Amino acid sequence: MQKLESKPVVEKIREQVLQKSDAFQKKYHRKPHLAVILVGDDPASHVYVRNKHVACEKVGFQSTNHQMPAITQEQELISHIQKLNQDSAVDAILIQLPLPSHINKERVLAHLDPHKDPDCLTEANLGKFFSGNSVVKPCTPWGVMRILEHYNISVTGKDVVVIGRSLIVGKPMACLLSDANATVTLCHSKTKNLAEKTNQADLVVVAAGKPRFFGKEYFNAKSVVIDVGIHGSGSGQGLCGDVKYDEVYPQVLAITPVPGGVGPMTISTLLENTMALAEARAQKLENKK
Ligand code: NAD
Numbered sequence: 610m611q612k613l614e615s616k617p618v619v620e621k622i623r624e625q626v627l628q629k630s631d632a633f634q635k636k637y638h639r640k641p642h643l644a645v646i647l648v649g650d651d652p653a654s655h656v657y658v659r660n661k662h663v664a665c666e667k668v669g670f671q672s673t674n675h676q677m678p679a680i681t682q683e684q685e686l687i688s689h690i691q692k693l694n695q696d697s698a699v700d701a702i703l704i705q706l707p708l709p710s711h712i713n714k715e716r717v718l719a720h721l722d723p724h725k726d727p728d729c730l731t732e733a734n735l736g737k738f739f740s741g742n743s744v745v746k747p748c749t750p751w752g753v754m755r756i757l758e759h760y761n762i763s764v765t766g767k768d769v770v771v772i773g774r775s776l777i778v779g780k781p782m783a784c785l786l787s788d789a790n791a792t793v794t795l796c797h798s799k800t801k802n803l804a805e806k807t808n809q810a811d812l813v814v815v816a817a818g819k820p821r822f823f824g825k826e827y828f829n830a831k832s833v834v835i836d837v838g839i840h841g842s843g844s845g846q847g848l849c850g851d852v853k854y855d856e857v858y859p860q861v862l863a864i865t866p867v868p869g870g871v872g873p874m875t876i877s878t879l880l881e882n883t884m885a886l887a888e889a890r891a892q893k894l895e896n897k898k
Contacts, residue, residue: 641887752874773816
């Protein structure tokens with residue numbers, strides 16, 4: 610049993626982004642700039658946003674905080690996004706999710722300039738991603754691919770099960786794995802005989818959003834398990850994933866832990882995406898001169 614920790618991958622990506630950011634600053638005499646919008650006072654979101662600012666600082670990015678009160682109206686948020694879309698000093702705009710329930714996420718995202726969308730959330734960027742033609746890739750699934758690459762886990766010709774079909778994790782995950790030549794089965798809450806399918810797979814990516822739901826009956830001694838789930842525990846047990854880690858770890862070939870697995874990768878790939886957007890925009894502006 611191997612523990613697929615993300616720390617070495619995070620450090621490698623940070624070093625790569627830092628080098629690119631230094632080169633960018635030398636060439637364009639400014640830092641890549643990520644604007645982070647946070648609406649409301651969800652404590653977990655505040656922690657995520659703080660972590661993102663710290664990560665930006667470590668790779669030499671400028672990051673600005675756009676805190677808006679919980680009572681912010683949808684149109685006010687859209688106006689703020691439009692202002693940042695127009696701001697030539699901003700390369701990427703991150704809208705921290707979830708938004709308060711009175712704000713419609715889809716309507717808001719429709720106003721985000723896809724050239725400044727580091728999470729690959731806009732329809733335009735998702736369309737480009739699924740066509741194999743995007744500057745940015747969905748952060749969490751791309752982070753999973755970087756872990757597999759780091760640990761030399763090839764998926765070519767392998768049978769892979771992805772549990773969960775959301776637009777931010779499951780679907781793009783299936784697409785990336787298929788592009789990497791895996792044979793992918795995309796499962797969800799209505800899938801029958803799930804344990805039978807996962808037991809036949811070489812690799813299982815679990816993104817169901819169900820804390821400590823998947824036990825050893827879902828896996829075998831040759832399974833590689835990627836646990837995307839992340840749940841804060843109100844019961845004092847700390848963070849946990851979708852997989853019963855303690856029970857599954859001794860029984861499988863390899864598994865990502867929670868914490869310390871997929872979670873930290875999402876910030877690393879966000880930095881990569883922000884860097885890519887800054888480079889693409891600066892290049893475009895230079896070509897116009
Ligand atoms: P979601 O709720 O949008 O989707 C969950 C999916 O799982 C659905 O497609 C549903 O059909 C499926 N599902 C639910 N119960 C199931 C079951 N018992 N068997 C099979 N399929 C089942 O969730 P999401 O946004 O895709 O997130 C999934 C998990 O990943 C959550 O725990 C979330 O917190 C975590 N997540 C982590 C990161 C990260 O940075 N590591 C980023 C995004 C999401």
